[in-house]
Amino acid sequence: MSTMLTGAKLRAIRALRNITQAHLAEKSGVSANAIAEYEQGKRDLRADTIRKLCEAMGVQVTYTVDGTVISGP
Helix, strand or coil, X not given: CCCCCCHHHHHHHHHHCCXXXXXXXXXXXXXXXXXXXXXXXXXXXXXXXXXXXXXXXXXCCCHHHHCCXXXXX
């Protein structure tokens, strides 16, 4: 199993946190369109974007490294 943050993992974390793409975009400064494209696998996530998204969702960036399972807010 890949430990990189993928679009599917981004979508799963966002769902666990009950955050819409629009709300995540507002909190992270990453456009909602870009978030949709990341989740659909149409764009690759860069390290600085991963950091912004993780901070906005309240998830430690190490989640993407060690694959730790998170739950709820």
